[in-house]
Amino acid sequence: xxxxxxxxxxxxxxxxxIATIVIALEIALACxxxxxACFLIAGRVQAMHxxxxxxxxxxxxxxxxxFEASQANDLNARVMAALHAVPxxxxxxxxxAVPFGEPGxxxxxxxxxAGQRFGGVxxxxxxxxxxxxxxxxxxxxxRLPAPDDFMPVTQIVPKEAPILITRVLAEHFWPGExxxxxxLWSMDTHFRVIGIVDHLSIxxxxxxxxKDADWSILVPAMPGPQFAGKYLLRSSPEDxxxxxxxxxxxxxxxxxxxxxxxxxxxxxxxxxxxxxxxxRVMTRLLIAVIVALLGTTALGIVGLASFWVAQRRRxxxxxxxxxxxxxxxxxxxQIENFLIVTIGIVAGMILAYAINLMLxxxxxxxRLPAGYLPIGAVVLWVLGQLAVLAPALRAAAVPPVAAxxxx
Amino acid sequence: xxxxxxxxxxxxxxRNKVLxxxxxxxxxxxxxxxxxxxxxxxxxxxxxxxGRSGQIxxxxxxxxxxxxxxxxxxxxxxxxxxxxxxxxxxxxQALVVNSTIKLQAPxxxxxxxxxxxxxxxxxxxxxxxxxxxxxxxxxAEDDAAHARVAVISAELNxxxxxxxxxVGRTVRLKNSDVRILGVLAPWRPSPLFYDVRGGRFAxxxxxxxxxxxxxxxxxxxxxxxxxxxxxxxxTCWTVPSTPGHLQNASCVWIALWxxxxxxxxxxxxxxxxxxxxxxxxxxxxxxxxDNTRMRSLTEWLDFNGVVPSEVKLQTSxxxxxxxxxxxxxxxxxxxxxxxxxxxxxxxxxxxATRRAVFMQCLVEAGVIGVLGGIGGLFLTVLGLxxxxxxxxPYADFVHLDVSMFLVxxxxxxxxxLLAGLLPAARxxxxxxxxxxxxx
Numbered sequence: 001x002x003x004x005x006x007x008x009x010x011x012x013x014x015x016x017x018i019a020t021i022v023i024a025l026e027i028a029l030a031c032x033x034x035x036x037a038c039f040l041i042a043g044r045v046q047a048m049h050x051x052x053x054x055x056x057x058x059x060x061x062x063x064x065x066x067f068e069a070s071q072a073n074d075l076n077a078r079v080m081a082a083l084h085a086v087p088x089x090x091x092x093x094x095x096x097a098v099p100f101g102e103p104g105x106x107x108x109x110x111x112x113x114a115g116q117r118f119g120g121v122x123x124x125x126x127x128x129x130x131x132x133x134x135x136x137x138x139x140x141x142x143r144l145p146a147p148d149d150f151m152p153v154t155q156i157v158p159k160e161a162p163i164l165i166t167r168v169l170a171e172h173f174w175p176g177e178x179x180x181x182x183x184l185w186s187m188d189t190h191f192r193v194i195g196i197v198d199h200l201s202i203x204x205x206x207x208x209x210x211k212d213a214d215w216s217i218l219v220p221a222m223p224g225p226q227f228a229g230k231y232l233l234r235s236s237p238e239d240x241x242x243x244x245x246x247x248x249x250x251x252x253x254x255x256x257x258x259x260x261x262x263x264x265x266x267x268x269x270x271x272x273x274x275x276x277x278x279x280r281v282m283t284r285l286l287i288a289v290i291v292a293l294l295g296t297t298a299l300g301i302v303g304l305a306s307f308w309v310a311q312r313r314r315x316x317x318x319x320x321x322x323x324x325x326x327x328x329x330x331x332x333x334q335i336e337n338f339l340i341v342t343i344g345i346v347a348g349m350i351l352a353y354a355i356n357l358m359l360x361x362x363x364x365x366x367r368l369p370a371g372y373l374p375i376g377a378v379v380l381w382v383l384g385q386l387a388v389l390a391p392a393l394r395a396a397a398v399p400p401v402a403a404x405x406x407x
Numbered sequence: 408x409x410x411x412x413x414x415x416x417x418x419x420x421x422r423n424k425v426l427x428x429x430x431x432x433x434x435x436x437x438x439x440x441x442x443x444x445x446x447x448x449x450x451x452x453x454x455x456x457x458g459r460s461g462q463i464x465x466x467x468x469x470x471x472x473x474x475x476x477x478x479x480x481x482x483x484x485x486x487x488x489x490x491x492x493x494x495x496x497x498x499x500q501a502l503v504v505n506s507t508i509k510l511q512a513p514x515x516x517x518x519x520x521x522x523x524x525x526x527x528x529x530x531x532x533x534x535x536x537x538x539x540x541x542x543x544x545x546x547a548e549d550d551a552a553h554a555r556v557a558v559i560s561a562e563l564n565x566x567x568x569x570x571x572x573x574v575g576r577t578v579r580l581k582n583s584d585v586r587i588l589g590v591l592a593p594w595r596p597s598p599l600f601y602d603v604r605g606g607r608f609a610x611x612x613x614x615x616x617x618x619x620x621x622x623x624x625x626x627x628x629x630x631x632x633x634x635x636x637x638x639x640x641x642t643c644w645t646v647p648s649t650p651g652h653l654q655n656a657s658c659v660w661i662a663l664w665x666x667x668x669x670x671x672x673x674x675x676x677x678x679x680x681x682x683x684x685x686x687x688x689x690x691x692x693x694x695x696x697d698n699t700r701m702r703s704l705t706e707w708l709d710f711n712g713v714v715p716s717e718v719k720l721q722t723s724x725x726x727x728x729x730x731x732x733x734x735x736x737x738x739x740x741x742x743x744x745x746x747x748x749x750x751x752x753x754x755x756x757x758x759a760t761r762r763a764v765f766m767q768c769l770v771e772a773g774v775i776g777v778l779g780g781i782g783g784l785f786l787t788v789l790g791l792x793x794x795x796x797x798x799x800p801y802a803d804f805v806h807l808d809v810s811m812f813l814v815x816x817x818x819x820x821x822x823x824l825l826a827g828l829l830p831a832a833r834x835x836x837x838x839x840x841x842x843x844x845x846x
Contacts, residue, residue, distance in 0.1 A: 026735055026738065065521055155646045282717060296433055308742075
């Protein structure tokens, strides 16, 4: 039955060429923007769900600045003692950076002493005694730093330190090999791999140069003049908000002449919130665009379909008088809508790829996976059918007597 | 005649209120979205130094002895920067270095705070036309004497001294007392052009280029002494031996801006720069003599891709959305005009020309455009208000200026006339006889 109806629908559409083209064009644009917007949203959502590899809910950080290197040891001892005294604190350790906080040491590494085999630009986490354990990173091979692995920081990092690297980084540096006891060269010194951790994201995943979020290295280091002022606190997740509040107060009281960085002295959860704020805003904006766009398209379809129904009252009446059922009339408008939307979708897919190519060159976005196209198509087909339903029902309700009544 | 058409249009629009409202809404929403994003684009991609940015240049050279000949570093090492500055070959020249410093204001009850500090040389203020509310900037003699003086921003002055004239008062920067020589008037260059660098490593996330100017501005020579140990390099090719003290380190960390009045001076400075590099090459300090650049301010901003890709993306999205809205209006207008086929046929039969019918339809589209434009303007104001509430570095200066106000109306009316063109042409082709038969 349906196949029989396509011919007359096509014939009618040919007589309304301009309107058909305009509405198909609108659907094509909507399809193209929809596919790309969904793709952008997926990218943002994926970025926001990055695994930090640390026990985020149980960790907080304190950052103080504005003191001299000569005061560092004394200040360090005072602040650590004050933080330890905060009820509910399970551990306090010195740390160089935390996930979603300010970046720590970022440097290029090479895989040979001569500096010929470039490994990449990676983030180094300085970790004082206890920090690795407090972070809760999962060791998958090798060992955690032993007490005598912690050496003072001379220039940015300790010299010839043992390090822990992530699984991703190990696979990147030495594919298929055992990374333990391998050596890395960076910052005029070299490092020996003693352990592999499952995950540890760089402090600012997704920001800066394109690289894997897990390109981090943990360097055990002894707090001292060149490594002071940043602390990692661990408490039970329920206590953490209060612990962080008390910890900030304790630091203000203990170190009144140093400056507490209130923005950075937060629970890791809060830092994560702030870090992805712009991504969340952008995601919401994209969703708003999609809703507005689908709404506009639906209204356009309703408007045009209503007009066609009104214009064809007599013809509908004639068909009804000649024996067409209400269902036939309803299906006629549904098929008509399906055909127009299909034309739009085909054009829209081509347009979607064109837009994606443009985005790829201008904004360095990856290629649009083909999987987004059927999603866009289905959404628009459903939208078209829903939008045409009301006008089509109105058409189906036209009585056969309309054929002989004047307009 | 036009008045008659407008009356006809209003009459016709009143007849089908829902359809009219739909069309106006479509235009208003499309215009609101596009104009919000376009206004932000306009604010972010504007010229931060109108009228003189063509005279401002940013010299770069490649001081890394192991250079692989890629783009030279975005900043200069201490020796190159100071050598070029001391030569005084440009009309004006300013060194720029950024650091963070602990600030205390004696006599106020404020706790010590960390402030971003800009350290530069005396030409900075006239070169970039920095406005002063109180006092003045320091002189070249102050630069030479490492004078303990500073200029503070209007914002910091408000915070420390409740906006009063603080010239002559003292602030403590780390361990040194410096005397306030001047207080800036509110100054908000967009982007903060003299601090722009490293944009190509930011993957388009460049909104930080639109932050506020530093609170404290001190002479370059003074800052190296009072904030010694707190200078961060842009990058290094060997690890500095004393952290935070970079004068003798293999690091780039200083920017040099020069003002060159005409093309001859630009050519002469390029020549001078090449000569300097060649001389340093002869001394064995620089290996690459062919890796020197001198971009104008505008070129430098382009090179750094200062407009955040987020903003560009939103603008493209908004215009795609406007196109969809316009398609919608075209479809609805087409339906509307053709539905009046009988009426148009009658007018044609009574002697109206095709031109007159076309004009009448176009005027109707224009009226929708004006109404949609008014709606769009409200939505733009609303959109910008929403943007101002976002945690963005440039949120504070987002506003609708007169030019964008006019652009909104032009785009709105233009877009709806464009949308009306096709339906009007179609309507004017209506055959009188055919329509009258139906009547």
